Structures are given as structure tokens and as C-alpha cells.
Amino acid sequence: MSTKMDYYEILGVERTADGDTIKKAYRKLAMQYHPDRNPGNKEAEEKFKEAAEAYDVLSNEDKRNRYNQFGHSAFQQGMGGGGFQDMGDIFSQFGDIFGDIFGGGGGFGGRQSSSRNRNAPRRGADLRYLYEMELKDVLQAVEKEISFDSEDECGDCSGSGGAKGSKPITCKTCRGSGQVIRQQGFFTMATTCSACSGQGETIDNPCKTCRGNGRVKAKRKIKVTIPAGVDNGTRLRVTGEGEGGYRGGPNGDLFVEMRVKEHDVFEREGDHLFAQLDIDYLQFLLGGEETVEGLDGDVKIEIPRGSAPGERIKISGRGVPSLRGSRRGDLYYTINVDFPDKLSEIEERSLREIASDRGVQVKAAKKGFFGR
Numbered sequence: 001m002s003t004k005m006d007y008y009e010i011l012g013v014e015r016t017a018d019g020d021t022i023k024k025a026y027r028k029l030a031m032q033y034h035p036d037r038n039p040g041n042k043e044a045e046e047k048f049k050e051a052a053e054a055y056d057v058l059s060n061e062d063k064r065n066r067y068n069q070f071g072h073s074a075f076q077q078g079m080g081g082g083g084f085q086d087m088g089d090i091f092s093q094f095g096d097i098f099g100d101i102f103g104g105g106g107g108f109g110g111r112q113s114s115s116r117n118r119n120a121p122r123r124g125a126d127l128r129y130l131y132e133m134e135l136k137d138v139l140q141a142v143e144k145e146i147s148f149d150s151e152d153e154c155g156d157c158s159g160s161g162g163a164k165g166s167k168p169i170t171c172k173t174c175r176g177s178g179q180v181i182r183q184q185g186f187f188t189m190a191t192t193c194s195a196c197s198g199q200g201e202t203i204d205n206p207c208k209t210c211r212g213n214g215r216v217k218a219k220r221k222i223k224v225t226i227p228a229g230v231d232n233g234t235r236l237r238v239t240g241e242g243e244g245g246y247r248g249g250p251n252g253d254l255f256v257e258m259r260v261k262e263h264d265v266f267e268r269e270g271d272h273l274f275a276q277l278d279i280d281y282l283q284f285l286l287g288g289e290e291t292v293e294g295l296d297g298d299v300k301i302e303i304p305r306g307s308a309p310g311e312r313i314k315i316s317g318r319g320v321p322s323l324r325g326s327r328r329g330d331l332y333y334t335i336n337v338d339f340p341d342k343l344s345e346i347e348e349r350s351l352r353e354i355a356s357d358r359g360v361q362v363k364a365a366k367k368g369f370f371g372r
Contacts, residue, residue: 004072007054015068019059026055121249124151127242129256131226135263136295138320141228145221146256152218152244154210159247161203161214168201176200218244224256229271229321234258265293271329272319276336279303284337292333294318301333309337 008015011025029051031037038044057063057075066074129148153159162168170176174193178200181190192198206212222241230236235257242252266273277292287305291298294315301313312332319329343351355362 005050007058007067010050010054011058013058017058022055022058026051026059120247122246123249124243124245124252126252127254129254130259131224131256132259132261133226133230134261135266135268138230138260139228139296140321141225143223143225145223147219147221148254150218150220150243151215153246153248154207154214154216156209157207157214159214161207161210161212163205163207166203166205168199168203171196171200171202174200214246215244222254226256226258227323229323230258230260231268231323232258232260234323263295266295266331268320270320271322273329273331275331275333277313277333278336278338279307281337281339284309284335294331295320299331303335307335309335311335 008017011022011029013021013025017025030048033044033048033051035045035048038048057067063075127148127150129146131144131146154161157163160168171178171193173195174180178193178196178198179190180193193200196202203212207214210216220241222238224236224238226236235255238254238256240251241254244251260268266275268274273295275293277290279288279290282288283290283303284307285305287307288303289300290303291300293299295318299315299318301315303313307313312334315331315333317328318331321328340347352362
């Protein structure tokens with residue numbers, strides 16, 4: 001059993017807290033337990049790591065939803081999230097937060113990142129696309145065309161934001177550091193420079209295409225092959241189809257997440273399908289044959305003589321294909337016996353004769369089937 005504290009308790013926030021509240025709570029703890037302020041203090045270092053781990057999960061919508069549903073077990077066995085290897089990982093991932101708190105970009109000893117590093121090539125963000133499909137569509141692989149909005153680097157200025165032939169100049173407010181530093185008592189506080197938005201550079205002659213942003217909106221249309229057997233939550237990774245990179249950096253990736261609609265007849269459990277089959281009481285007693293609906297067409301099934309109510313009839317290979325191989329799951333029909341509310345005179349007379357032959361005592365009834 002996990003002995004980890006609840007992430008919400010670590011940050012001291014309610015489970016309904018919004019993103020800004022979670023970020024503020026983490027900033028406060030990061031300031032309190034930062035290694036630069038607690039040299040050699042192992043307890044402070046552990047609390048610093050705990051806070052970073054909690055923020056990593058709760059600040060990410062997907063990770064937070066998984067944590068709310070499954071707790072710490074959501075991140076076991078390499079499922080992503082919930083932990084850092086060392087301090088370097090924390091500073092690498094949350095350096096922008098530490099940069100706002102400390103005068104030196106958040107690393108040990110107040111190391112400061114230069115404007116050159118900020119303007120270096122960076123990978124674009126990953127995108128998520130939700131694709132909804134019918135249950136019958138998972139039986140075979142299909143190629144689908146999808147459209148979505150993205151953001152790419154401006155081709156006219158190569159992401160610099162400046163018009164052709166112009167060059168950015170060092171910000172006069174922060175002198176290229178991207179931060180404005182203030183002394184507040186014992187601490188040196190730093191905030192992102194508002195004049196250059198932390199870039200360390202300003203543009204006097206902006207690009208007309210992107211208006212100085214270095215980024216443009218883009219409409220994407222691509223074809224995606226969806227394999228047979230996908231299920232709710234199945235994610236397909238399309239490399240390089242996410243948002244465009246920065247300053248010549250690589251594109252992010254596109255993750256296509258499946259949503260399979262519920263079916264009116266069949267329930268799905270893994271690769272198997274389940275449905276209900278109502279049979280006449282005579283078929284229940286004597287056996288018979290029925291044509292039932294399958295996901296990919298009708299199928300004939302044999303109803304064994306003397307089947308019990310609730311018994312399942314298995315139809316091999318008529319379920320859903322497995323994502324891990326070529327075989328299909330099975331289709332199961334659960335038997336429900338349909339007794340008549342009223343018998344014809346011939347039926348009642350025949351059944352009474354059978355009861356008499358078998359020595360079964362029955363009561364006469366004006367309505368229903370033996371008193372039902």
C-alpha cells in the first residue's frame with residue numbers, strides 16, 4: 001500500500017482548487033523549501049520534492065483526472081507522472097516558476113538562464129484530438145481524414161517576430177536578462193520583464209504577417225490510420241503533427257484519443273461482446289435454433305434443450321479484434337425465458353395433460369400461466 005501523502009494535502013488546497021490556486025500554493029512551498037535557502041537540510045529537500053511531485057500531477061489536466069480516479073496507483077508501472085529522478089529534473093521542468101521567485105532562474109546557487117538560451121530552438125507543444133466512432137467501426141482498420149487547428153512558426157520571419165532585414169535589440173528595461181530584479185528584505189525577488197515578456201529582446205519593426213508574435217494560426221488536415229480493436233482511451237501518436245517548433249525547433253506530436261459510442265444491443269468488455277436473448281418457453285424446454293444479431297451481421301445459434309435462465313451461449317470469434325493480435329474475442333448471448341402471460345386453450349389443455357402424466361399437482365387458474 002502506498003504511504004505517499006495526498007497531493008492536495010501536500011499543497012494545502014481543496015480538491016476543487018483551480019489552476020491558479022494550485023500554482024500559487026506550489027510557489028509558496030517552493031520558496032519555503034528551496035535548497036538554496038535550506039543548504040544541507042534533508043527534510044526541506046524532501047518537502048521540496050514532494051511539492052514538485054504534487055504540482056506536476058495537479059497542474060496537468062490529464063494527470064489530475066487520473067489521480068482523482070485512481071490515486072497514486074495511476075502512476076505505477078511506468079504510467080507517467082508522479083515523481084522526479086533528482087533536483088535537476090525539477091528545475092528543468094519548473095524553471096519558469098523558480099525564475100519568478102529567485103533572481104537566478106531557479107537552479108542551485110541562483111544560476112540564471114541567458115536570453116540566448118530562451119531564444120534557442122525549442123520543440124512545439126503536443127496536441128490532443130478526440131475522435132468519436134461507432135462500435136462496429138472498430139472491427140477493421142480504417143483510414144480517416146481529420147482537421148484541427150494548430151499554431152506554427154511564422155514562415156516570413158522564421159519565428160523572430162521581426163520584419164525581413166530587421167534584428168531584435170536587447171531590452172533596455174531588463175538589459176537582456178528577461179527579468180526585473182528587486183531586493184525585498186533578505187530575499188532577492190525577480191519577476192518576468194513586462195517590456196519584453198521575458199525574451200530579453202524587443203522588436204522595433206514587427207513582422208506584418210504575425211504582428212511580431214513569431215507565430216501564426218494554422219489549419220491542419222491529415223489522414224490517420226485507426227487500427228482495428230481500439231477502445232475508449234486508446235491513444236494514437238502521430239509524430240511531428242503537433243504545434244510547430246520555436247526558432248527552428250521540431251514540431252510537437254499529435255495524440256488522437258478514441259471515444260467509442262455505446263451500442264444499443266452489445267456491451268463490450270475488452271475484446272468480448274455481451275447481449276441478451278429472449279427465447280420462448282418452448283425453446284427453453286425443447287431446444288431450438290435462433291438467428292441473432294452480430295456486430296458484423298446475423299448469425300444462427302443452437303439453443304440447447306433444457307437451457308437454464310441466465311445461461312450464456314458463446315459464439316466464438318464474433319467479438320472485437322484484439323489490438324495485440326489478429327484474433328477476435330467472442331460474442332455471448334445471455335438467455336432470458338419469455339413465458340406467456342396467457343395460454344391458449346390448446347396450450348393449457350396440453351400442459352395439464354403433461355402435468356397429469358408426470359403426477360404434478362397444479363391449480364386451475366383463470367388468468368396467466370399457472371397463477372402468474
